Amino acid sequence: MQNASNRSLADQFDPRALAALEGLDFKARYVMEGFLSGLHESPFHGYSVEFSDYRNYQPGDDLRHLDWKLYARTDRLCIKRYLLETNVQFYVVCDTSASMGYRGSRAWETKLGCARIISAAMTWFLLNQNDAAGLIAFDEKNETRFVRPSSRSTQFGLMLREMEKLQPAGGASLVNLLTQTARLVHRRSVILFFSDLLEPSAEVELYFKQLRFHGHECLVFQVLDPDEIDFPFTESHLFEDMETGARRQVSPANARGKYLERFNGFMDDHRKFFQSLEIPFCVIRNDENPWRALALFLSERKRLK
Amino acid sequence: MNFSFLNPLFWIGALALGAPIYLHLRRKQPQNLLPFSTLRFLDDQPQPKQSPRHLRDLFLLALRALALLLLIGAFAWPFIREATTVVVKESRVYILDNSLSHQVDDGFQKDRERLLKEFGQAGKETQIAVVELTANPRAIVSFGDDHAAAAQKIQQLQPSFQRGSYLAAFRQANTLLANSLGEKKKIILLGDNQENQWADNLNTPAFLEDVEVEIPKTKSTARSNVSVSDARAERIFLGDKSLVHFTAQIIHKGKFASAKMFLRVNGQELLAREIDFTDKGENIVFQTEWEAEPSLQLSGELSVQAEGDSLAGDNNVFFSLAPVQEGKVAMLAQSSFLKLALSPEIMRGHWAARFIEPTKVSSELDANNDAEVLCIEASYLQSSDARKLLWRYLSNGRGVFLMVNRVNPSTKGFLKELGFEILSPDPAKAGAATFQYIFANHPVFHPFTSPDYGNLLEIKVIDPVRLRSKQAVPLVYSDKGEPVFFQNLKQPGKMFVSAFGFERAQTSWPVHSTFIPFLDLCLQNARPADTTPTSFEPGDAFAQSFPTNSTVKTLLLLKDQKELDRAPVRNGKAQLRLPDQPGLYRLVCEGGVEPEKIISINPSPKESQLIYAAAPPALQAWQLPASAKSSPAVQTKTMGAASFASIRQQRLWWWLLLIALAGLFCETTWTNIKRRIA
Numbered sequence: 001m002q003n004a005s006n007r008s009l010a011d012q013f014d015p016r017a018l019a020a021l022e023g024l025d026f027k028a029r030y031v032m033e034g035f036l037s038g039l040h041e042s043p044f045h046g047y048s049v050e051f052s053d054y055r056n057y058q059p060g061d062d063l064r065h066l067d068w069k070l071y072a073r074t075d076r077l078c079i080k081r082y083l084l085e086t087n088v089q090f091y092v093v094c095d096t097s098a099s100m101g102y103r104g105s106r107a108w109e110t111k112l113g114c115a116r117i118i119s120a121a122m123t124w125f126l127l128n129q130n131d132a133a134g135l136i137a138f139d140e141k142n143e144t145r146f147v148r149p150s151s152r153s154t155q156f157g158l159m160l161r162e163m164e165k166l167q168p169a170g171g172a173s174l175v176n177l178l179t180q181t182a183r184l185v186h187r188r189s190v191i192l193f194f195s196d197l198l199e200p201s202a203e204v205e206l207y208f209k210q211l212r213f214h215g216h217e218c219l220v221f222q223v224l225d226p227d228e229i230d231f232p233f234t235e236s237h238l239f240e241d242m243e244t245g246a247r248r249q250v251s252p253a254n255a256r257g258k259y260l261e262r263f264n265g266f267m268d269d270h271r272k273f274f275q276s277l278e279i280p281f282c283v284i285r286n287d288e289n290p291w292r293a294l295a296l297f298l299s300e301r302k303r304l305k
Numbered sequence: 306m307n308f309s310f311l312n313p314l315f316w317i318g319a320l321a322l323g324a325p326i327y328l329h330l331r332r333k334q335p336q337n338l339l340p341f342s343t344l345r346f347l348d349d350q351p352q353p354k355q356s357p358r359h360l361r362d363l364f365l366l367a368l369r370a371l372a373l374l375l376l377i378g379a380f381a382w383p384f385i386r387e388a389t390t391v392v393v394k395e396s397r398v399y400i401l402d403n404s405l406s407h408q409v410d411d412g413f414q415k416d417r418e419r420l421l422k423e424f425g426q427a428g429k430e431t432q433i434a435v436v437e438l439t440a441n442p443r444a445i446v447s448f449g450d451d452h453a454a455a456a457q458k459i460q461q462l463q464p465s466f467q468r469g470s471y472l473a474a475f476r477q478a479n480t481l482l483a484n485s486l487g488e489k490k491k492i493i494l495l496g497d498n499q500e501n502q503w504a505d506n507l508n509t510p511a512f513l514e515d516v517e518v519e520i521p522k523t524k525s526t527a528r529s530n531v532s533v534s535d536a537r538a539e540r541i542f543l544g545d546k547s548l549v550h551f552t553a554q555i556i557h558k559g560k561f562a563s564a565k566m567f568l569r570v571n572g573q574e575l576l577a578r579e580i581d582f583t584d585k586g587e588n589i590v591f592q593t594e595w596e597a598e599p600s601l602q603l604s605g606e607l608s609v610q611a612e613g614d615s616l617a618g619d620n621n622v623f624f625s626l627a628p629v630q631e632g633k634v635a636m637l638a639q640s641s642f643l644k645l646a647l648s649p650e651i652m653r654g655h656w657a658a659r660f661i662e663p664t665k666v667s668s669e670l671d672a673n674n675d676a677e678v679l680c681i682e683a684s685y686l687q688s689s690d691a692r693k694l695l696w697r698y699l700s701n702g703r704g705v706f707l708m709v710n711r712v713n714p715s716t717k718g719f720l721k722e723l724g725f726e727i728l729s730p731d732p733a734k735a736g737a738a739t740f741q742y743i744f745a746n747h748p749v750f751h752p753f754t755s756p757d758y759g760n761l762l763e764i765k766v767i768d769p770v771r772l773r774s775k776q777a778v779p780l781v782y783s784d785k786g787e788p789v790f791f792q793n794l795k796q797p798g799k800m801f802v803s804a805f806g807f808e809r810a811q812t813s814w815p816v817h818s819t820f821i822p823f824l825d826l827c828l829q830n831a832r833p834a835d836t837t838p839t840s841f842e843p844g845d846a847f848a849q850s851f852p853t854n855s856t857v858k859t860l861l862l863l864k865d866q867k868e869l870d871r872a873p874v875r876n877g878k879a880q881l882r883l884p885d886q887p888g889l890y891r892l893v894c895e896g897g898v899e900p901e902k903i904i905s906i907n908p909s910p911k912e913s914q915l916i917y918a919a920a921p922p923a924l925q926a927w928q929l930p931a932s933a934k935s936s937p938a939v940q941t942k943t944m945g946a947a948s949f950a951s952i953r954q955q956r957l958w959w960w961l962l963l964i965a966l967a968g969l970f971c972e973t974t975w976t977n978i979k980r981r982i983a
Contacts, residue, residue: 099342
């Protein structure tokens, strides 16, 4: 049997094994632990509870943080301050528009399913590191599902339950999702944004700019299906838009060239835009392993800490 | 109801047909449909249609085309005029009068022959229907019926003894015409134009619209006739004798000098005599009496025969009288006259009296051994037990004979509960008074119309209690205008109330010859008894109710020993249609202990009135005036449309519709199977 640490990262991800697992919890652990076991340098640096400094006690302060020893020595009530207070909150923001429900013949999961597993894996990791993680998404009735960031032990279960409820539905909702995010996230936070970004970009760009302006760090994971990237169809079909219901009769042989040209142009625009805002951007294909996204995530987390 | 595109039935039908077709087409999924997420990067490239287009499924196409064609054909069928299609010019309904009065001079047979002749002569452009006028007018021939079968039905009709209603027959004919195709609509009355038929329904609102009516031309205004009707037999108990008092009405119209009369009872001829009509009115009330055993069931017939009589069917009248069963009467009274009258020496076989001791009323209450009738004096109503006893009798449907001999405050209150108000004595009306006005038609007093049983007007009452009631019917008034005898109708049980007690100080009645027969009749009427009538008209419906604990399963109608009809007892009720022939019939309960009953069937006396109308005003009243008729535009529209009834009668229409629906069903099934295979 081959040792896990000796295998390449790609070898350690088996979509069939992932599909066989029931529950988002196991899938998230499978993805993250598989990924971590392949790394030479452990990302688990331990949670620092290092003492920082003192400040005077104010009425209303939690008595648990009083330094009683100092009080015994100096007869002064002082509150201990830790490095913990400088920690960052993480928000998983997930797009649930109908287009996220697409799953081509080569994919191992729908785009939303893929985003769900990866975001759950990241959440598991964050909570293990005592970081606070929360969730913002829309449900099928287009109502906001919001989980306030927390690092409690029950948070992971809460997040998973909410994530499992997410279903691809409705029309374009990316702008609304960004609006809600801007409204709900006040403190400086890290936003892990999962979407296919297949919506007209002018307004979307405006809201990303707004988020950056408010001082939030964003990580954008664009989830795409290989069918969308290389348009592999050969036979003529009546294509129906998953969000608007519009139909177009298309002969792929004639349309492929123009499609790829437009799609690549669209992707280039995105890349340039996110570069201009210094937003890390990563494309996740739902037919490949998600290591690239996780590597980006870990490196960014390290940087932010 | 006319069939047009404005008819709601049409829209319901169209919806019923259209909905499955719409659903079928809606369910059809376009082929090669591919949901995709990045449609915004694709341009629409509509493919040019290939010509000629290849048919993929010929069977499916054929089924659909067939279903469509059949649907069109089905809806178009009533409107298609083929070379052989006959345009109906006239719709005609004959009303064939088959009532007793039309038996005069074989009127019915003659009209039946005329109808058959006209039925044969009528061409295909004339629709004919026939309504038989009997107690329940019915369409014996409809517009769509086969001519040969219809003629046979008409031929089989026999003269009846029933009385029918012209109005009901005209209404039925009008309903038939409303669903007819003819441009001209006509009702032809084949009858005798009896005047009372028209006069009875003179105030009926108009209902004939655009219908021509033809009535027979009467040759004479009246026909001579002798008839007998309203036979009534009652038992009178005179203390030592039990008599049957019989009355009947003999009517003679025309030049009759005399008539022979026969009275037969239980197979024996009791009377055969000639009546002289000279100097006598047209209506003669015949009265007679004979002695008869109370336990004997009586059934008889009175017949009258006269020369020159036009109608023989009304010359007999049948009657029956049930045997008397000894009744039980409980008495809470001090009147010695009443006690004597109800003693076994006098009332043996009629009434068995039980005297309740005033001190033992409470034990009577507990014993729960009620008689059929309670005779009680108002003075005992001071006792609450006596009041409870009286209420129990009434609420259980038993009879009460209350004598208001004395009044005190507690009695007054209780009488108020019973619906009687007691007025204070009027000095002007004090003293003795005699009976003045008597409800002679009431069964208690009807026999006293015969002077043989004594004169009720001789009876005196002294200072009767002044009673008033809104619930009770006064049966006797005194000459001072005070009601002195009542019947209360509000309670389940029957109650007779006298405003006086039966003591010499209060009335002279106990020593009058009418007292014993009155007391017997009063108690007989008060006792709970079967209230089903025993005299009917031909063709009437008979309904008999049975108590809940009855075991009767079937009710049989017999004539002599021959069974004519039977009806099962359902939910304690049985219903029978009585026969057409007058006579005496037996009703036997099968599976129960109920005694058999004899009923009499006699023709309606109205059928004996042979007076005819030449131009009945009722006919004009029944016709809708021109202003009330529908506007010409609407009329033209409805005339052009085929009637729903006529479409319903066309079998081909139904077949086309059925096949079309079957085709659609097959097509749907076929498509589903194909989809599953795919």
